[in-house]
Amino acid sequence: MTTTTIKNGTIVTADLTYKADVKVEGGKIVEIGPDLSGGKELDATGCYVMPGGIDPHTHLEMPFMGTYSSDDFESGTRAALAGGTTMVVDFALPAPDQPLLDAIEMWSNKSGRANCDYSYHMAITWWGKRVFDEMPKVVEKGINTFKHFMAYKGALMVNDDEMFASFQRCAEIGGMPLVHAENGDVVADLSARLLAEGNDGPEGHAYSRPTQVEGEATNRAIMIADMAGVPLYVVHTSCEESHEAIRRARQNGKRVFGEPLIQHLTLDESEYFNKDWDHAARRVMSPPFRNKKHQDSLWAGLQAGSLQVVATDHCAFTTEQKRYGVGDFTKIPNGTGGLEDRMPMLWTHGVATGRLTMNEFVAVTSTNSAKILNCYPRKGAVLVGADADLVVWDPEREKTISAKSQQSAIDYNVFEGKHVKGLPRYTLTRGHVAINDGDLNMQEGRGEFVAREPFQAVSKALSKWKELTAPRKVERTGIPASGV
Numbered sequence: 335m336t337t338t339t340i341k342n343g344t345i346v347t348a349d350l351t352y353k354a355d356v357k358v359e360g361g362k363i364v365e366i367g368p369d370l371s372g373g374k375e376l377d378a379t380g381c382y383v384m385p386g387g388i389d390p391h392t393h394l395e396m397p398f399m400g401t402y403s404s405d406d407f408e409s410g411t412r413a414a415l416a417g418g419t420t421m422v423v424d425f426a427l428p429a430p431d432q433p434l435l436d437a438i439e440m441w442s443n444k445s446g447r448a449n450c451d452y453s454y455h456m457a458i459t460w461w462g463k464r465v466f467d468e469m470p471k472v473v474e475k476g477i478n479t480f481k482h483f484m485a486y487k488g489a490l491m492v493n494d495d496e497m498f499a500s501f502q503r504c505a506e507i508g509g510m511p512l513v514h515a516e517n518g519d520v521v522a523d524l525s526a527r528l529l530a531e532g533n534d535g536p537e538g539h540a541y542s543r544p545t546q547v548e549g550e551a552t553n554r555a556i557m558i559a560d561m562a563g564v565p566l567y568v569v570h571t572s573c574e575e576s577h578e579a580i581r582r583a584r585q586n587g588k589r590v591f592g593e594p595l596i597q598h599l600t601l602d603e604s605e606y607f608n609k610d611w612d613h614a615a616r617r618v619m620s621p622p623f624r625n626k627k628h629q630d631s632l633w634a635g636l637q638a639g640s641l642q643v644v645a646t647d648h649c650a651f652t653t654e655q656k657r658y659g660v661g662d663f664t665k666i667p668n669g670t671g672g673l674e675d676r677m678p679m680l681w682t683h684g685v686a687t688g689r690l691t692m693n694e695f696v697a698v699t700s701t702n703s704a705k706i707l708n709c710y711p712r713k714g715a716v717l718v719g720a721d722a723d724l725v726v727w728d729p730e731r732e733k734t735i736s737a738k739s740q741q742s743a744i745d746y747n748v749f750e751g752k753h754v755k756g757l758p759r760y761t762l763t764r765g766h767v768a769i770n771d772g773d774l775n776m777q778e779g780r781g782e783f784v785a786r787e788p789f790q791a792v793s794k795a796l797s798k799w800k801e802l803t804a805p806r807k808v809e810r811t812g813i814p815a816s817g818v
């Protein structure tokens with residue numbers, strides 16, 4: 335059994351900062367305290383020892399828009415570990431009419447190459463009795479979150495009646511629905527109009543998906559979740575309208591979570607107006623990047639707690655793949671990378687600027703995801719008994735982000751040229767030192783599937799409340815004869 339001791343560091347968790355050593359054995363944290371020793375020793379002098387990052391939203395080797403996203407579970411998790419992330423949650427995506435369990439099998443075939451642990455969300459891409467019947471079996475397999483695309487009309491999009499049916503099924507089986515919130519009908523119509531007017535460049539993508547479209551869908555999903563009595567997780571919250579809906583829902587006692595992406599926090603819509611077609615197309619994703627007003631809203635949401643986690647939605651396409659959309663922006667594969675850069679970018683633009691505390695950084699990059707997705711404290715914690723998914727974070731280490739030195743398989747990086755200060759000195763995945771002071775030491779296939787139980791605390795509380803406040807027939811005496 336391999337033993338490793340991390341010495342002389344400061345432990346930073348979502349709620350505590352203190353000096354202690356951490357001893358790891360058999361992939362788990364076995365001891366935390368002063369003056370520990372044993373096994374391989376890692377020097378964390380000047381560093382923060384934090385739970386490894388959890389990226390709750392990735393698409394590795396995803397079939398989408400006529401191609402596959404270019405980072406697979408090997409390169410994607412290698413990029414993750416290089417940036418301090420030790421777990422990814424990917425989306426199993428059934429094709430139309432494909433059984434959900436088949437999709438899990440497909441994803442299990444791909445994820446065998448993962449360098450770090452992973453879990454899945456299940457996408458509800460079509461609706462029918464078979465899906466309804468299979469949903470509890472998906473939960474039995476350790477997947478308790480179900481994603482619904484309100485956009486991508488004619489492909490992944492589900493309609494309101496299907497969403498309501500699926501959300502109610504989630505309530506019964508202890509699952510939590512996720513939504514990609516954009517009004518797909520309006521986007522389709524606006525896109526067609528823009529194209530007809532000759533507006534076919536990547537900027538058309540941004541024009542076709544204004545913030546109102548996202549705000550409306552977020553409000554609609556929140557209402558449908560409320561009617562079904564389930565919590566709701568809104569992925570890639572990119573704008574004030576959507577954040578406002580989430581904030582208001584939470585103030586009214588609804589259990590709604592919001593997930594900004596590192597891209598939306600740090601990149602803006604001006605990217606789409608770049609004269610270089612490739613530059614703009616490489617940044618095409620849904621929802622698109624927004625202006626400063628929306629970025630400020632997202633940062634404020636992380637500070638206020640109305641938004642809970644920072645993800646990447648890592649879905650990387652090469653320049654060649656992006657060029658499928660020359661002459662028609664609707665054919666540009668939607669998605670950007672970010673797995674290697676999420677933590678350093680958030681530290682640099684969040685902690686180093688004073689927008690976030692170190693503890694908030696840990697919360698939004700790791701612990702909150704583990705709690706919301708129900709794998710805490712196995713993940714997202716520095717506690718005895720937790721998995722030794724750890725990052726030894728060096729606040730003085732710096733670099734300039736460049737595609738030339740990245741792990742991702744694609745030929746560019748949307749953060750190219752950004753300088754970051756704050757990087758991993760060591761990243762441990764269940765005890766194995768995968769990043770060792772700048773050196774990569776991956777074990778392909780080391781990653782294991784993390785099964786997540788249904789009925790997480792909030793689902794349980796909400797279903798109890800819904801049961802107590804459900805409509806009840808009033809038992810009356812003296813009912814008048816009808817029709818007289």
Ligand code: URP
Binds near residue numbers: 514621
């Ligand atoms: O543009 C994006 N976000 N691509 C990935 C698929 C999705 O919508 O999450």
Ligand code: ZN
Binds near residue numbers: 514569570620621
């Ligand atoms: Zn999406």
Ligand code: ZN
Binds near residue numbers: 391392647
């Ligand atoms: Zn996504």
Ligand code: ZN
Binds near residue numbers: 766767
């Ligand atoms: Zn090892």
